[in-house]
Amino acid sequence: MLNHHRLGQLTELLKEHSWDILVLYGHTWRKDFFRCLINANFSGPHAAAVLDRSGQIRVLVADPWDAELLSAAGLAASAYADLAADLGHLVSGKVAVAGLEFMERQFIPEGIAAPESATGAVEELRRVKTPEEIACIRQAAELADCGYRHFAETAERGMAEYELVAEVEAFLKARGAEDNFQLIASGGTEVTGMKPPTGRKFRDGDSITTELTPRVNGYWAQICRTLVMGEPSAAQRESFAIFAEARKAAEDFLRPGVNIADVARVQNDVFRKHGYGEYTGPQYTRVRGHGLGLHCDENPWILEDVNYTVKEGMVLIAHPNTYLPLAGYMVFGDSLLVTANGCAPLNHTERKLFQK
Amino acid sequence: MKRGWITWDESELPRAAFEKRLNALARHLAERDLPAVAIYTDVWRSNRVRYFSNFMPYWNRALLVVPRAGGGAGQPVLLCALSPRVYPWIRAVTVLEDIRSSPNLAKAIEQLAAERGWKGIGVLDLPRLPSDIQFSGGLEITDVSFPHIADEWELAMYRKAAQMARQGLSEELPQAIGRRDHELTARLEKRFRRAGAEDLVILLTNGRAVPAPPRGEILDKDFSVSLALEYRGHWVKIARSASARDPFPFRIHVENLSGPYPYEPATRLESPAIMSLRFESQAAGLRLFHGDTYYSSDQGLELL
Numbered sequence: 217m218l219n220h221h222r223l224g225q226l227t228e229l230l231k232e233h234s235w236d237i238l239v240l241y242g243h244t245w246r247k248d249f250f251r252c253l254i255n256a257n258f259s260g261p262h263a264a265a266v267l268d269r270s271g272q273i274r275v276l277v278a279d280p281w282d283a284e285l286l287s288a289a290g291l292a293a294s295a296y297a298d299l300a301a302d303l304g305h306l307v308s309g310k311v312a313v314a315g316l317e318f319m320e321r322q323f324i325p326e327g328i329a330a331p332e333s334a335t336g337a338v339e340e341l342r343r344v345k346t347p348e349e350i351a352c353i354r355q356a357a358e359l360a361d362c363g364y365r366h367f368a369e370t371a372e373r374g375m376a377e378y379e380l381v382a383e384v385e386a387f388l389k390a391r392g393a394e395d396n397f398q399l400i401a402s403g404g405t406e407v408t409g410m411k412p413p414t415g416r417k418f419r420d421g422d423s424i425t426t427e428l429t430p431r432v433n434g435y436w437a438q439i440c441r442t443l444v445m446g447e448p449s450a451a452q453r454e455s456f457a458i459f460a461e462a463r464k465a466a467e468d469f470l471r472p473g474v475n476i477a478d479v480a481r482v483q484n485d486v487f488r489k490h491g492y493g494e495y496t497g498p499q500y501t502r503v504r505g506h507g508l509g510l511h512c513d514e515n516p517w518i519l520e521d522v523n524y525t526v527k528e529g530m531v532l533i534a535h536p537n538t539y540l541p542l543a544g545y546m547v548f549g550d551s552l553l554v555t556a557n558g559c560a561p562l563n564h565t566e567r568k569l570f571q572k
Numbered sequence: 573m574k575r576g577w578i579t580w581d582e583s584e585l586p587r588a589a590f591e592k593r594l595n596a597l598a599r600h601l602a603e604r605d606l607p608a609v610a611i612y613t614d615v616w617r618s619n620r621v622r623y624f625s626n627f628m629p630y631w632n633r634a635l636l637v638v639p640r641a642g643g644g645a646g647q648p649v650l651l652c653a654l655s656p657r658v659y660p661w662i663r664a665v666t667v668l669e670d671i672r673s674s675p676n677l678a679k680a681i682e683q684l685a686a687e688r689g690w691k692g693i694g695v696l697d698l699p700r701l702p703s704d705i706q707f708s709g710g711l712e713i714t715d716v717s718f719p720h721i722a723d724e725w726e727l728a729m730y731r732k733a734a735q736m737a738r739q740g741l742s743e744e745l746p747q748a749i750g751r752r753d754h755e756l757t758a759r760l761e762k763r764f765r766r767a768g769a770e771d772l773v774i775l776l777t778n779g780r781a782v783p784a785p786p787r788g789e790i791l792d793k794d795f796s797v798s799l800a801l802e803y804r805g806h807w808v809k810i811a812r813s814a815s816a817r818d819p820f821p822f823r824i825h826v827e828n829l830s831g832p833y834p835y836e837p838a839t840r841l842e843s844p845a846i847m848s849l850r851f852e853s854q855a856a857g858l859r860l861f862h863g864d865t866y867y868s869s870d871q872g873l874e875l876l
Contacts (some may be wrong), residue, residue, distance in 0.1 A: 244833070245616040255787045259775065261616065261833040278837050280825060281782040288781065297839055317704035372688030378577035385575070390758035394785060398575045399630075408659035410640060412578045412630045412770075502655055552742075554868070 217289045221346045222252050223271060229337055230269045236309030238334055241263040241319045248510035249315035249335070251434045252342050254291065257394055258282040260298060260325070266306045270405075299323045313340035331402060337516055344529040349435060350553060353508060356393075356437035357551045357562035359430040363396070364439050365386050366569050371424060373445060377402055377413035388430050397429040397436070397512045408500070409543040410537075419447040423463050425547045428539070429512050436512040439563045440535045440547035443570035445465050455542035455570040462486040463548050463567075466505070466518075466534035470552060470559040476516045476524040480504040483536045484520060492540055503540035508533055508551055530554040531562070574615060574630045574802070580665045584732070587682040589725040590667045593624050594645035596793070601640045601694060601699055608639040609694040609716050610651075610681055611612055612701055617832045620696060622805035623726070627666040628770070629654065633702075635677050636668075637684060637693075651680040678705045685711050690827035700832055720845055722867055726806075727876065730846055733769075733803035734865045734876040737810040740764060741799060745814045749793050753786035754795070764801055773800040779858030781812070796861035798850070800835060806836040808876065809848035811863035819853030819860045824856070826850075829865060843868045845871070 228240050240249030244260035246391060249473045250255075254265050254275060262278045275293035277283050286293035287499040296302040304325035312334035324331060345353065371380055377400050388396050399410035403423045408424055418424060422445040442459075444452055462483040469482045483504045484496040493502070507514030508531045516524040518534060526532075535549025550563040573873055587729060601609055613621035614633035619856035621636045622628050625648060632653040650662070651674035659671045662809040670697030674680035685693055699715065722730070740763050748756040753776045762774055775783035775798040778791065783798040801808055807829050813819070828838045832847040841847055850863040867874040 229827065243616065245614060259773065261836050281784075284782050285784055316703045320700045321703050322699035334615070376577075378768070379766055381575060381577075382762050385765055386758040386762035389761050389786075390754050392786075392788065393755055396575065409655065411658050411661050412575055414661075415577065415579065498655070500657070 217255055218273075219255060219289070219346070219348075221348075222341065222415055223267075223273075225341050226253060226267055226338070227269060227271045228339065229334070231511050233312065233334075233337065233436055234310060235312040235332070235334070236269065237307045237311045238267045239307065239313040239331070240267065240338070241301065241313055241315035243318065246315060247317055247434070248342075249338060251510050252338065254286070255434050255503050256282070256286055257434065258381045262298040262404055263301065264303065266303070267274060274306055276306075300325045300409055304328070308568070334375050342509055342514070344527050345509060345531055346384065350531070351510065352433045352435035353437050353551065353553075354562055356430050356432040356435055357439070359388060359391055359393055359432060360428055360437050360439040360551070362391065362429050363430060364426075364441055364442075364565050367426060367428065368441075368443055368572065371418060371443060371445070373419060374417050374539050376415050376417050378415060382430065382481045392439070393430040393432060394434070395431040397431075401425045401545055403544060405541060405544040408539045409545055410547070410568065421449065423452060423543055423546060425479070425545055427535075427547060429510070434510050436508050436510075436553040437531075437562055438508060438512065438533045438549070439551065439565060440549040441565065441570060442548060443572055445572055448455060448571055449543070452543040453569065455540050455546055456548070458486060458490050458492065458540065459536050459546050459548040460567065463534065464535035466536070466559070467552060468530070469480070470526065470554060471557060472526055472528045472532060472554060476518055476522055476526055477520050479526070479534060480518045480520045480522070482536065488540070495538050495540055504536055505532055505534040505549065506548075507531065516560070528554050528556055574770045576765050576802075577630055577768055578630060578665055578770055579804070580626045581660065581804070585725055585729060585850060587667060589679055589723065590625060591645075592723065593721070594648065594719065596669065597624065597638055597718060598640045598645035599709070600716075600802050601638075603718065604694060604714070606640070606692065606694040606714060606716065607688070607690045608637055609696055611636045611638070611696040612705070612832075617835065618805060619807070619830060623667050623720070624648065625650070625668050626805065627662060627668060628805045635674070635681060637681065639688065639747060651677055651684065654675065659725075676857060678707050682708060682719035683710050697832060705848065722830070722844055723868075727867060729804060729806040730808060730865065730867070730876045732764040733801060733806045734810065736764065736767060736769070736803060737801045737808055738797055741797065741812045745797065745812055748791050749795070749814055751791055753789050753791055756791060757786045760799065768807070769801050771802040774798070777859065779815070779860060782859070783861055793854075794858050794860065796859075798861060798863065802834065808836055808865040809850070809863060810865065811850055811861045813860040813862060815855065815858070815860050817858070817860065819855045821851050821853045821861075823852040824849055825852075841868050841873070843870060847873075
């Protein structure tokens with residue numbers, strides 16, 4: 217439950233920044249800063265780990281059940297009635313908070329100097345994964361592969377999007393997924409992006425896109441694939457070939473030392489080469505990939521205006537997902553581990569346009 | 573995390589319900605002499621904005637701005653960090669028409685205020701706003717609290733969600749003894765999501781500790797399950813034990829289900845509010861858990 221590697225790094229961070237106390241705050245949507253030190257899937261809605269320079273940790277949680285489970289694991293944990301008051305008793309001196317930005321204003325204790333944000337510094341530590349973290353992400357990626365196989369096998373004409381998502385969710389939970397973030401879309405050129413499932417029923421000729429992101433022991437891995445219901449049209453094949461070329465360009469390029477902006481650029485250049493450069497902007501797409509770990513959408517985002525030097529041990533997904541007028545919104549991408557000389561895919565699902 | 577079917581069925585929740593709620597809020601603003609109120613929402617904090625608009629973000633965050641106009645509410649505005657590509661979907665599942673792309677929520681609200689000539693604005697539950705939403709100082713910000721008013725539509729939705737959860741558990745629990753906790757979790761996920769639930773949180777125990785996320789244990793005959801279920805944005809919490817033992821209740825935990833979060837521990841019964849009561853019992857040295865969702869009002873507690 218306690219990430220000893222991170223504990224060492226975080227206590228060093230305290231000294232480096234002359235902080236007396238580091239609070240790792242999490243709420244039910246963003247558990248990641250708390251879990252990077254105390255990897256417990258708390259019920260919530262709030263949890264805070266208070267770390268001092270000596271490495272001593274005290275944990276405050278909203279739910280008494282969480283407090284009991286954490287105490288049973290040997291941690292100094294208690295349920296709070298008033299988080300600001302309890303934090304106020306535990307913190308003094310120069311205080312920094314990782315996750316400060318999404319912490320409720322009322323949780324910031326009175327009577328201390330305004331805390332500094334440790335969010336960026338802790339995010340930077342988290343970008344390079346430990347061997348244990350990579351093992352968890354590998355498990356999640358394997359589950360994503362199995363989950364996509366189930367998705368493709370289960371999808372059928374007349375089935376509603378939400379029914380398929382229910383089947384996949386159950387499949388993943390039966391195999392130990394803690395959670396799964398999934399978006400989906402179905403249809404043709406009218407589809408401009410993915411969203412939660414609707415009641416729309418699958419029809420012949422549909423492109424069915426999904427971004428499937430199971431979480432294992434706190435860590436997320438993602439796979440993006442497109443399935444055509446029936447024989448793909450010439451336009452669907454032509455479109456997919458562009459996505460396949462863009463995905464390959466990213467994976468061929470990604471290695472330690474490159475600028476993340478260029479990982480976006482090499483993908484976008486493929487679309488430009490084919491005359492679809494305008495579809496690489498925010499009107500049609502969000503990002504060309506992102507980090508993975510304790511949050512399913514970690515920094516750095518893969519965008520041409522984000523500068524960051526890639527490091528060995530990072531886990532990213534490069535996905536050229538966007539809208540093209542050829543066949544509507546399409547997705548394609550795998551979770552990638554940055555190795556010493558390049559990158560290695562963590563997913564092993566066939567890299568093709570699926571059809572049913 | 574929501575990845576179920578977010579929809580709006582006007583036969584169970586008519587547009588008139590939202591109009592009535594928005595107008596009640598506007599009257600409250602008139603009493604405070606405020607031109608508008610902003611309400612925060614994100615993936616896990618959608619209760620308040622859902623109540624006024626049926627908007628529930630599956631990702632990212634937003635502010636719903638409800639202006640006062642004439643004797644009631646004006647057209648609400650959604651300041652939204654989600655991509656404009658999903659605004660047609662938002663319009664299809666909410667009462668909202670005016671949706672504005674707003675990566676910086678504080679700046680967006682200041683721009684809207686300038687556009688409308690507002691010198692100040694109310695923010696619902698201001699102390700609970702995420703700390704990165706900082707206003708520049710040019711706009712007067714007033715903390716507004718507004719009680720959760722569980723009208724008949726709201727109560728009907730909660731009753732439906734609670735009934736769905738209770739019935740599902742009563743049918744699934746007896747079959748789960750001897751199976752792995754992951755398997756029961758999967759059966760509940762499939763059953764409830766196919767019935768339209770957006771999200772579930774399932775905790776289980778064999779009676780030697782409090783309920784916790786599934787970890788691959790075989791469920792024995794005295795196991796308990798705590799189920800939090802979201803149906804059309806309405807969260808209920810139900811706990812049941814498969815045990816046939818005669819339990820002796822000794823501890824109660826109370827949670828508020830109608831605050832900003834789906835559920836949040838409370839120190840007392842609040843009113844009016846949707847509350848969950850979690851009862852812990854002991855039998856033969858085992859800990860058994862039972863719980864339900866109630867409407868707490870000045871009339872007392874009503875099982876939903």
